[in-house]
Structures are given as structure tokens and as C-alpha cells.
Amino acid sequence: MTSDAAALTAVEHxxxxxxxxxxxxxxxxxxxxxxxxxxxxxxxxxxxxxxYFSTRAAYSPWPPAVDDEVLREAFNIKAEPWFALVLTIxxxxxxxxxxxxxxxxxRDDRTAFMRFFAVTxxxxxxxxxxxxxxxxxxxxGLSDGPFGTTFYTLTGFHGAHVFGxxxxxxxxxxxxxAGQFSSRHHDxxxxxxxxxxxxxxxxxxxxxxxxxx
Amino acid sequence: MATTVLHPAATRYRSGLYEWLxxxxxxxxxxxxxxxxxxxxxxxxxxxxxxxxxxxxxxxxFLSDEGLYNQVFTMHASFMLFLFVIPILxxxxxxxxxxxxxxxxxxxxxxxxxxxxxxxxxxxxxxSGFLVGGAAAAGWTSYSPLSQDRPLSSTGPGQDLWIVGLLxxxxxxxxxxVNFIVTIFxxxxxxxxxFRMPILVWTALTTSVLVLMATPVLASALIMLxxxxxxxxxxxxxxxxxxxxxxxxxxxxxxxPAVYIMVLIAMGIVSEVLPVFSRKPLFGYxxxxxxxxxxxxxxxxxxxxHMFTTGAxxxxxxxxxxxxxxxxxxxxMFNWVFTxxxxxxxLSTPLxxxxxxxxxxxxxxxxxxxxxxxxIDYAIQDTYWVVAHLHYVLFGGSVFGxxxxxxxxxxKMSGRMLDETLGKIHFVMMFVGFNMAFFPQHALGxxxxxxxxxxxxxxxxxxxxxxxxxxxxxxxxxxxxPFLWNVFVSLRSGKPAGDDPWEGNTLEWATSSPPPPYNFxxxxxxxxxxxxxxxxxxxxxxxxxxxxxxxxxxPTL
Numbered sequence: 001m002t003s004d005a006a007a008l009t010a011v012e013h014x015x016x017x018x019x020x021x022x023x024x025x026x027x028x029x030x031x032x033x034x035x036x037x038x039x040x041x042x043x044x045x046x047x048x049x050x051x052y053f054s055t056r057a058a059y060s061p062w063p064p065a066v067d068d069e070v071l072r073e074a075f076n077i078k079a080e081p082w083f084a085l086v087l088t089i090x091x092x093x094x095x096x097x098x099x100x101x102x103x104x105x106x107r108d109d110r111t112a113f114m115r116f117f118a119v120t121x122x123x124x125x126x127x128x129x130x131x132x133x134x135x136x137x138x139x140x141g142l143s144d145g146p147f148g149t150t151f152y153t154l155t156g157f158h159g160a161h162v163f164g165x166x167x168x169x170x171x172x173x174x175x176x177x178a179g180q181f182s183s184r185h186h187d188x189x190x191x192x193x194x195x196x197x198x199x200x201x202x203x204x205x206x207x208x209x210x211x212x213x
Numbered sequence: 214m215a216t217t218v219l220h221p222a223a224t225r226y227r228s229g230l231y232e233w234l235x236x237x238x239x240x241x242x243x244x245x246x247x248x249x250x251x252x253x254x255x256x257x258x259x260x261x262x263x264x265x266x267x268x269x270x271x272x273x274x275f276l277s278d279e280g281l282y283n284q285v286f287t288m289h290a291s292f293m294l295f296l297f298v299i300p301i302l303x304x305x306x307x308x309x310x311x312x313x314x315x316x317x318x319x320x321x322x323x324x325x326x327x328x329x330x331x332x333x334x335x336x337x338x339x340x341s342g343f344l345v346g347g348a349a350a351a352g353w354t355s356y357s358p359l360s361q362d363r364p365l366s367s368t369g370p371g372q373d374l375w376i377v378g379l380l381x382x383x384x385x386x387x388x389x390x391v392n393f394i395v396t397i398f399x400x401x402x403x404x405x406x407x408f409r410m411p412i413l414v415w416t417a418l419t420t421s422v423l424v425l426m427a428t429p430v431l432a433s434a435l436i437m438l439x440x441x442x443x444x445x446x447x448x449x450x451x452x453x454x455x456x457x458x459x460x461x462x463x464x465x466x467x468x469x470p471a472v473y474i475m476v477l478i479a480m481g482i483v484s485e486v487l488p489v490f491s492r493k494p495l496f497g498y499x500x501x502x503x504x505x506x507x508x509x510x511x512x513x514x515x516x517x518x519h520m521f522t523t524g525a526x527x528x529x530x531x532x533x534x535x536x537x538x539x540x541x542x543x544x545x546m547f548n549w550v551f552t553x554x555x556x557x558x559x560l561s562t563p564l565x566x567x568x569x570x571x572x573x574x575x576x577x578x579x580x581x582x583x584x585x586x587x588x589i590d591y592a593i594q595d596t597y598w599v600v601a602h603l604h605y606v607l608f609g610g611s612v613f614g615x616x617x618x619x620x621x622x623x624x625k626m627s628g629r630m631l632d633e634t635l636g637k638i639h640f641v642m643m644f645v646g647f648n649m650a651f652f653p654q655h656a657l658g659x660x661x662x663x664x665x666x667x668x669x670x671x672x673x674x675x676x677x678x679x680x681x682x683x684x685x686x687x688x689x690x691x692x693x694x695p696f697l698w699n700v701f702v703s704l705r706s707g708k709p710a711g712d713d714p715w716e717g718n719t720l721e722w723a724t725s726s727p728p729p730p731y732n733f734x735x736x737x738x739x740x741x742x743x744x745x746x747x748x749x750x751x752x753x754x755x756x757x758x759x760x761x762x763x764x765x766x767x768p769t770l
């Protein structure tokens with residue numbers, strides 16, 4: 001039996017057959033799984049965006065006119081997009097640090113990998129804290145007309161995904177501290193970074209749609 | 214080459230219930246899917262009989278009020294669609310796909326177990342509506358504003374439980390779809406190229422892509438409905454500035470592809486059964502594959518044909534696409550008929566159910582094409598014609614396919630064959646009962662009887678056909694008795710199946726019945742889409758290297 005066949009046997013016989021060291025080359029199972037899962041997430045946000053644009057198209061002007069002076073002021077989020085812009089910058093930077101971390105583990109630089117992922121996690125948590133602060137100061141709520149409903153649903157579900165991504169980053173960091181990753185074995189790192197980039201891209205879409213368009 | 218030597222967890226033996234509750238073996242999970250789905254099939258069936266009993270004659274005799282009737286038909290459809298048809302086909306795929314592609318298990322065995330265990334939980338959540346003051350009653354489509362939390366609509370927690378349950382089922386489906394796609398693309402045995410995959414694997418792959426791309430949209434719709442109901446949202450309720458047609462769009466963007474999710478794997482089962490029992494290869498393998506993928510692609514462009522009468526969609530486009538999607542389905546019908554043509558037919562129970570599928574699905578396709586025509590659809594929208602159509606497709610199609618698969622693979626799953634005589638009694642009762650129950654509904658629909666009503670006037674002249682339909686439904690229900698008896702008896706004392714009772718073509722028949730953990734000790738060489746046929750007839754084919762298990766290089770797994 002050649003060494004290749006032996007390797008194949010070991011992988012195939014294991015309860016986690018095909019994980020991590022897929023001997024047949026090509027993309028690894030967990031990364032392909034994550035890409036497919038992200039596809040489904042794209043469709044999830046497509047549903048929410050479709051609802052947003054459909055609702056928005058039904059109202060002219062947008063945001064819908066309201067009698068309440070305070071609420072009308074609050075709805076005009078486009079006038080003050082600066083805080084959201086800061087959030088955008090935070091998340092975009094975190095995407096870069098995440099990718100630097102991936103590149104570091106690819107060349108077996110565990111220290112740099114851990115540092116970059118820690119920075120990414122801190123930036124992600126910063127984003128979440130800032131978003132909660134933003135919610136508290138916006139001056140309108142989820143039930144304040146179609147504008148409030150779509151705004152909070154879109155940004156809220158994005159926030160939930162950032163939260164999910166932060167948990168994934170924490171798990172990767174924890175496993176990194178246990179020394180589980182190397183240049184040969186870091187599918188979880190790659191998969192987490194893919195998810196984090198996806199969350200970042202969704203936010204760029206959200207920021208453009210809600211604050212610029 | 215660096216390899217991680219993994220501890221042989223496969224050989225650790227755990228007994229009984231604990232093993233079933235904690236298993237990550239795709240075969241056991243597949244059987245769990247089947248059992249769980251059949252449980253909900255019987256619950257949904259009882260609910261259907263309640264509906265038919267109420268409709269047997271004019272007047273409210275059986276149920277206390279129309280509200281309860283609404284709950285009963287809503288939960289009938291929800292159980293049948295979301296907890297029976299979709300999961301049971303996923304269950305067959307779970308059992309058969311890894312075997313047919315020569316894989317030891319699914320790509321993510323633990324996620325596979327997670328996908329399954331969400332289903333009973335979701336079913337309990339949905340069904341528990343009956344215990345807390347009324348289950349969901351807005352129909353399985355949950356159209357807004359019927360599904361909104363406001364007077365004369367769906368007040369109470371039943372609808373919320375339904376939403377949460379369906380979200381869980383959707384999550385389960387999505388995780389399952391990811392698992393199937395990775396398994397099919399990454400875990401195939403050496404030699405198993407894409408165009409040598411059995412048709413069932415192709416249908417499972419197409420179904421998984423549909424699930425992956427469509428189900429998340431349903432999840433977003435359900436979440437928006439939940440926000441509307443519980444947090445004062447304004448998505449779907451026109452009274453508060455929402456848009457009711459928006460719900461229909463996002464709902465059907467999932468639920469039309471879901472129609473193919475509910476039938477493609479049944480088509481795959483039938484495509485496995487027909488060649489084996491007519492002793493011929495499937496006619497036009499590649500055409501069949503392209504037709505399957507074509508249905509998957511076109512499936513995303515026809516959702517608004519459920520909404521013709523809203524006037525809120527571009528009718529010519531959706532009507533054209535709806536007619537167009539009949540073409541790949543017609544190609545498949547052609548493949549099946551020509552597989553049978555001049556075949557050496559063995560009229561075993563699996564073939565009978567497969568023939569039932571062909572004939573009933575054909576009727577379901579034809580009466581559906583009427584509804585694709587916009588003017589006719591305006592006349593038959595929300596009548597019993599539509600009820601007849603969807604039951605011919607889903608019961609006449611998918612459920613006959615499910616039973617074809619059950620009789621076909623029961624021997625592989627349990628090691629014992631189901632009894633042929635009882636099987637034939639089951640088939641005849643089910644076939645007659647089904648047609649008796651649903652064929653009269655065409656006439657009822659044309660006579661103007663609307664669906665989802667608890668009562669009708671005697672002067673409408675619908676009474677006789679409704680009585681016939683109800684009698685048929687009870688015969689259909691009774692046909693489950695020989696089936697259950699058959700399963701009960703055969704598990705104890707059925708004829709031993711042996712490795713390959715039907716002289717099958719695909720790899721699952723190359724291993725023992727039931728297969729060992731991780732499926733195969735060795736695989737035959739795979740040189741076509743019928744590796745076992747090649748193995749049996751190797752001597753007749755000098756161009757094929759005779760696979761000698763002793764010396765040939767085996768991918769020993």
C-alpha cells in the first residue's frame with residue numbers, strides 16, 4: 001500500500017473522514033461548507049433587502065412623512081451619517097486585520113495570527129457597543145412606521161451576525177491559545193475569516209443603502 | 214505525507230436507545246428521519262380525515278366551529294409539507310446518497326445529527342399550538358393580514374409557535390443542504406465522476422441547491438412576520454402601512470422552489486427503481502440530469518404564478534416560465550416511459566408504486582398546466598381544482614415515490630424484505646383510495662367549490678362528490694394498516710434480504726444489508742453509472758477490466 005493510499009485509509013476510516021487533511025486536494029470540506037452557508041446567508045439578507053426596497057418604493061418621499069416634528073427629525077439619518085461612517089471604518093479595518101491574521105497563520109506565524117485576531121475581535125465588539133449606543137440615541141423605534149421597522153430589522157440582523165462572528169472569533173482565539181492551528185491545519189481560521197468578511201460586506205451594503213442612497 | 218492517525222471511534226459499541234439518540238451515522242440518522250416523518254405523516258393524515266369528515270355533508274356536524282376547522286387544515290398542510298414530505302425525502306437521501314457515491318458517511322456527521330434533531334422539536338412546537346388556545350389557523354401559506362396578531366386574524370400564540378417551528382425546520386434544511394452539497398462534491402469514491410452519479414444523487418444535489426438558496430428567504434419572511442406580530446412591525450399589514458403582497462412574494466420565492474424540493478428526490482427514487490425492475494439502463498441519463506438541473510434553475514422564476522389574481526406581477530412572464538418548466542418535467546416523463554419500453558418488467562411492489570408515481574404525477578402535471586394559463590387560473594384560483602392539483606403532485610407524485618423507496622430500500626435498511634402480498638394490497642388500496650379522494654375534487658373545483666371552507670350549502674350540488682371524496686380519504690387512510698402491519702411483521706420475520714435482493718445497479722447493493730458502520734469494506738471499480746451491473750456482467754464486457762477483489766487495486770476503505 002502506498003503512502004497515499006495509507007493516508008486515504010486513515011482519513012476515510014475516521015469519524016471525521018475528509019476533515020482538515022483532505023487528501024484528494026481541492027477545497028477542504030469545512031471551507032466549502034462555510035462558503036455554501038454564506039451563500040444561504042446572502043439569500044437571507046436578500047430577503048430583508050427585498051422587503052426594504054419594496055417598502056421604500058411604496059412611499060414617496062422616503063422616509064414616510066410624519067406629523068411628529070421630533071420623529072421627522074430623527075428619521076433624517078442621512079443628514080448625520082458620521083457615526084455610522086465611523087462604524088463602517090471600524091468594521092472595514094477589522095476585515096483587514098482578520099485577513100492579516102489569516103496570512104500570518106498561513107506562514108506559521110502564530111504570534112502575529114493571535115494578535116491580529118485579537119484586534120479583530122476587539123474591533124468587532126467595539127462595533128457592537130457603538131451600535132447599541134446608536135440605537136439608544138436614534139430617537140425612533142422599531143414600531144415607528146415602515147421606516148423604523150425596516151431600519152431596525154436590517155441593522156439588527158446584521159448586528160446579530162456580527163455577534164455570531166465575534167463568538168466564532170473568540171472560539172478561534174481560544175483554540176489558537178491551545179495551539180491548535182498551524183500553517184497546515186487552520187480551516188477554522190479560514191472559515192471564520194470568510195464569515196467575517198461577509199458580515200463586513202453586508203454592513204457596507206447596509207450603510208450605502210440606509211445612509212447614502 | 215502527514216496524516217493524523219485518528220482513534221477508531223467507529224468500533225466503539227454503544228447499545229440501544231443511547232446509540233440512536235447520539236448517533237452520527239448517516240444510515241441511522243436517515244432511518245430516524247424516516248420514522249419521524251412517518252409519525253408526522255400519520256398525525257397529518259388523521260387531521261386530513263378530520264377535514265374530510267367535516268366536509269362529507271353540508272352543515273357543521275363534526276367540528277365545533279370554523280376556527281377549529283381552520284386550525285386543522287392549517288396543521289394538516291404544515292405537518293405534511295414541512296415535517297413529512299421534505300424531511301422524508303431528505304431522510305432517503307441521507308441514507309442512500311453516501312452509499313451510492315461510495316462515501317463512508319456525510320461530510321459533517323454531527324451537523325447531520327443536529328439537522329435531524331431540530332425536526333421533532335419543531336414539530337412539537339408547531340403542534341403545541343393546540344394546547345395553548347389554538348394552533349396556527351392562517352393556512353400553511355400564512356397570508357397577511359390573516360396571519361397578523363389582530364382581531365379576526367391570528368391572535369394567540371399558535372401562529373408564533375408555527376413561525377418558530379418553521380424557522381427551526383428551515384435551519385435544519387439549510388444545514389442539511391450544506392452537508393449534502395459538500396458530501397456530493399467532496400466525498401465521492403475514486404472513479405465516481407459527476408456523470409457517473411446515480412440520478413438520486415443528482416436530484417439530492419439539485420434539491421440541496423434549491424434549499425440553500427430559497428429557504429433563507431423564507432426565514433427572512435418568517436422573521437419579518439414575527440416582528441410584525443410581536444414588536445409592532447409594519448412589513449405586511451396594510452392597516453399599519455405594510456404591504457400584504459410583499460409577504461406573498463417572499464413566501465412564494467421560497468415556496469415555489471420548495472415544490473421541487475418536495476418532488477425532485479421522489480423523482481430520483483423512481484429513477485432508481487424503474488431501471489432495476491425493467492432490467493434496462495435509465496433511458497437518456499444525461500438528458501435526465503440536465504432536466505433535473507433545468508428544473509432547479511427554472512424553479513426560481515415561476516413563484517408569482519401563485520399570485521396571478523393579485524394583479525401585482527407581470528403575468529405574461531410568469532405564465533410563460535410556468536409553461537416552460539413543464540418541458541424538463543416532460544423530458545423526464547419521456548425518460549421514464551422509454552426506460553420501461555420493451556423492458557423485462559418485474560411487477561414488484563416498488564415498481565408498482567413507481568408506476569403509480571408516473572401516472573398520478575402526469576395527471577398532476579396536466580391539471581397544473583391549466584392553472585398556468587392566466588385566464589383559466591382566474592377562474593380556478595382557490596377552488597378545489599387547486600387542491601386536486603397539489604394533491605396529485607404531492608401525494609400522487611411524492612408520496613407514491615416515498616413508498617416506492619420504502620419498499621425498495623427496506624431490505625437494505627433492515628436486512629429483511631417487506632412482504633410482497635401485503636405490499637400489493639397496500640398499493641391497490643392506496644391507489645384506489647387516492648383517486649377516489651382527489652379526482653372528484655377536479656369537478657368540485659370547476660363547480661366553484663372554494664378551498665379552505667368548513668361548510669357548504671346543500672343547494673350547491675357539491676354533496677355527492679364530497680361524500681365520495683371522503684370515502685376515498687378513509688380508504689386511503691386504511692391503506693396504511695397493511696403497510697404498518699407489513700413493517701411490523703417483516704422486521705421480525707421477513708425474508709432475509711441478502712446484499713442485493715433486486716439485482717440493483719448502484720453501490721448501496723455492493724455492501725451488506727444493513728451496511729456496517731462506514732459502509733464499505735471494499736468498493737467495486739466504478740467505470741459507469743451502473744458499477745454493479747458492470748461487476749455482474751464483467752465477463753460479457755471484454756473492454757471492462759474484470760474486477761478481481763484479490764489483486765485489483767482496491768480503494769480499501
